[in-house]
Amino acid sequence: MHKFELVLLGGPNSGKTHYAGQLYGRLQQRTGALRLRTDQGTPPDLSALKEVLDALNAGHAARHTPASVSLEILLPLTDEQGNTLDLHWPDYGGEQLSAVFDQRGVQEAWRDKLTKAEGWVLLIRLQSATTYPDELGALVQRAGGKLDASISRGPGWDANAYWVELLQLLLHVSGHGSVRRITLPRLTILLSCYDELGPTDLTPAERLAEKLPLLSAFIASVWRPEAISVWGLSALGRALEKDSKDEDFQNEGPESQGWVISPSGGEPDADLSKPLAWLLSTP
Ligand SMILES: Nc1nc2c(ncn2[C@@H]2O[C@H](COP(=O)(O)OP(=O)(O)OP(=O)(O)O)[C@@H](O)[C@H]2O)c(=O)[nH]1
Numbered sequence: 001m002h003k004f005e006l007v008l009l010g011g012p013n014s015g016k017t018h019y020a021g022q023l024y025g026r027l028q029q030r031t032g033a034l035r036l037r038t039d040q041g042t043p044p045d046l047s048a049l050k051e052v053l054d055a056l057n058a059g060h061a062a063r064h065t066p067a068s069v070s071l072e073i074l075l076p077l078t079d080e081q082g083n084t085l086d087l088h089w090p091d092y093g094g095e096q097l098s099a100v101f102d103q104r105g106v107q108e109a110w111r112d113k114l115t116k117a118e119g120w121v122l123l124i125r126l127q128s129a130t131t132y133p134d135e136l137g138a139l140v141q142r143a144g145g146k147l148d149a150s151i152s153r154g155p156g157w158d159a160n161a162y163w164v165e166l167l168q169l170l171l172h173v174s175g176h177g178s179v180r181r182i183t184l185p186r187l188t189i190l191l192s193c194y195d196e197l198g199p200t201d202l203t204p205a206e207r208l209a210e211k212l213p214l215l216s217a218f219i220a221s222v223w224r225p226e227a228i229s230v231w232g233l234s235a236l237g238r239a240l241e242k243d244s245k246d247e248d249f250q251n252e253g254p255e256s257q258g259w260v261i262s263p264s265g266g267e268p269d270a271d272l273s274k275p276l277a278w279l280l281s282t283p
């Protein structure tokens with residue numbers, strides 16, 4: 001039996017909880033690349049995931065995870081070849097990750113997980129990533145000898161700088177460093193709420209490079225290419241609010257909604273377990 005631990009890195013509102021709930025629905029269906037095993041003695045406690053599915057079945061979004069919550073849900077899985085593994089799926093209030101950045105340090109429990117994990121999953125919601133592309137225009141103008149003083153900068157970090165700095169810190173505290181290109185932990189990047197971005201011919205990795213070029217270049221310089229994959233993820237397929245009463249979710253069930261776009265692009269695929277199957281597969 002292989003025990004697989006992963007670290008999930010996603011800020012507040014990035015889609016962690018809804019992906020976990022929808023993933024659980026798919027795993028239960030047993031039609032995708034990964035399936036839930038039923039041969040267990042004591043069934044694991046999956047109530048947190050059931051709660052999300054209950055909300056979706058009623059046609060509305062689940063609640064925000066309080067900052068103090070840290071869960072680790074055991075998912076007993078099997079793949080298409082019949083290999084069994086126990087996946088430890090974490091969920092937590094996304095403020096915990098912002099705190100790592102703000103305080104420039106991680107708690108022991110996080111450090112331990114980062115060091116041990118065989119896979120890191122990075123959840124980035126491109127639509128709400130703050131960037132300051134107008135700086136480029138300002139630089140061009142400065143080069144021409146003119147400085148436009150009317151350009152004001154918003155508060156906070158550019159998402160490129162934020163993610164690069166955060167990853168450097170996490171790599172450092174977990175002892176991975178960034179001098180030699182690494183293959184472990186394998187890295188899956190999920191561009192969440194992908195439906196918000198509209199249709200495109202670009203692959204998910206190209207979309208990441210378009211919006212966050214510095215982050216994309218940093219990742220390519222730290223990880224070996226075979227150890228990274230970038231997916232588009234729309235766990236819900238659309239926006240849902242706490243007070244929504246979405247009829248498609250109510251009538252057809254949450255399992256009829258949500259999709260991923262594979263690293264090579266192409267059509268949406270309803271099997272939300274595919275990015276994890278990639279992560280768990282032996283290189
Ligand atoms: N458009 C769209 N919205 C989504 C999708 N998945 C989640 N959302 C919305 O995004 C918001 C945040 O999703 P959550 O899953 O709660 O995010 P989280 O990362 O768990 O956030 P915290 O619990 O605050 O850390 C919710 O209001 C969801 O309705 C999606 O696939 N598409």
Ligand SMILES: [Mg+2]
Nearest residue numbers: 016017064065
């Ligand atoms: Mg949450």
